[in-house]
Amino acid sequence: MRIHLTSIFVDDQRAALAFYTDVLGFVTCRDVPLGTDAWLTVVSPDSPDGPELLLEPSGHPAVKPYRDALVADGIPLAQFVVDDLDAEYRRLVERGVVFTQPPVDVGEGMVAVFDDTCGNLIQLYAAKPSSSD
Template sequence: MKIRLTSVFVDDQAKALRFYTEVLGFVKKHDVPVGETDRWLTVVSPQDPDGPELLLEPAGHPAVKPYRDALTADGIPLAQFTVDDVRAEHERLTALGVRFTQEPLDMGPVTAAVLDDTCGNLIQIVTQPQDQ
């Protein structure tokens, strides 16, 4: 069994695509119209273009807003991405105007920071030791 696809709910797919590609550095993999306004829109890591996909899923379902609002209010990230160096990535993203809700923090074997993806989610970035 492998993880092939996971998703984050987004308020605006076009805005999310810009943020996840132009700011975070992912690349678009699939962009297929679904209905009148929605799309099957996925991004992947440029380092692993055939790896797991992240679906930028429309947040239209009524359960999404209270779920995301509760997570955000408690400071809980919806997703986590691994980076080579959290502190360097924090500097790069801050220079691009990204708002962090948690600055880089050493937490045992990992260093983590939490950012606002501008689309309704908190995202955690972490650096893990190479042997994990």
């Protein structure tokens, strides 16, 4: 068993696509029209055959209170792994990304949290390099 697709709710699919591709650097995988919405997924350019992230329309009535509660409590809806958190943090800040939590040491790794402009908090995680004696 493996994860092939996961989703995040977004307020506006086209704005989310622009943020996730132009700002974060993901690439569009699928863009299939479905009425007023689309089956719209992005993937990491480092893993084009890897897991897809579905930019899911947030129209269901349960989505707003759920996301509002997560944001109010500072809980990220999704987590992405990066190799160098400090470098990624600087790159994204230069692109205008607003972080709600700058990089912080959490023991075995470093985390930071940003606002994806689409209604979600996203956590970045980087494992600390293992030390060899």
